[in-house]
Amino acid sequence: MTTTRRDLLSAGLAAAGAAVTANVVHAQDHDHDHDHDHDHQDLPSDPALRVKALESLMVAKGLVDRAALDALIDNYEHKTGPRNGARVVARAWLDAEYKKRLLEDANAAIAELGYGGTNLTVVENTAKIHNLVVCTLCSCYPWAVLGLPPLWYKSAAYRSRSVIDPRGVLREFGLGLADDVEVQVWDSTARLRYLVLPQRPAGTAGMSEAQLAGLVTRDAMVGVAKVLPPQGAHS
Ligand code: FE
Secondary structure, eight states: OOOOHHHHHHHHHHHTHHHHHHHHHHHHHOOOSSOOOSOOOOSOOHHHHHHHHHHHHHHHTTSSOHHHHHHHHHIIIIIOSHHHHHHHHHHHHHOHHHHHHHHHOHHHHHHHTTOOSSOEEEEEOOSSEEEEEEOSSSOOOOHHHHOSOOHHHHSHHHHHHHHHOHHHHHHHTTOOOOTTSEEEEEEOOSSOEEEEEOOOOSSOTTOOHHHHHTTOOHHHHHTSSOOOOOTTOOO
16 A cells, blocks of 8 residues: 555544634634634644644654653754854854964863754854845754744745845844945755854943843844943943
């Protein structure tokens, strides 16, 4: 017997059906005597259904262990994310020796702070050089320090236009660069990912590492934004 992909999906959808049916019943039984300040669309979206179906199938077939899956999801929800990268950037701003190590061997330097698992190169923004990170082929991204990539990073428009017209793309992100600033575009691969070390903004003298890290955004570490001075500071 041959099993097509459609068969697998149908079987998975049937397996996920119990939960869906429960939601439909809930929607039909719903008491409508109250204010409608919530969403009555209780059916999961199509991609969510597909994921549920595939997960059910893979667990049923013994291809994945539910505990391992939970550990993976927990890792991306709670342990990785742009706060890690922000801490790396803040440390580099405060500690010139750390910054030197970071630019020379980013993997060793981020391991000092307990992060790793990504073959990373850090590129530094200066008054004359602005770095922009893209993955033209797909969506390679420095997960260990930035977490999961935003949707726009994976879009065909960003992937193609960042290389053809980086200044135009940056303008659309609200970042206008002076003509004498050189834009360097870094194309990530599965083997090598990039993190931008943004310029430290004015008005941040005397700030702690945690305070500085609080200013650093994901977008600044991809290179589509600058780190802004703290509110109320004179830039
Ligand atoms: Fe990629």
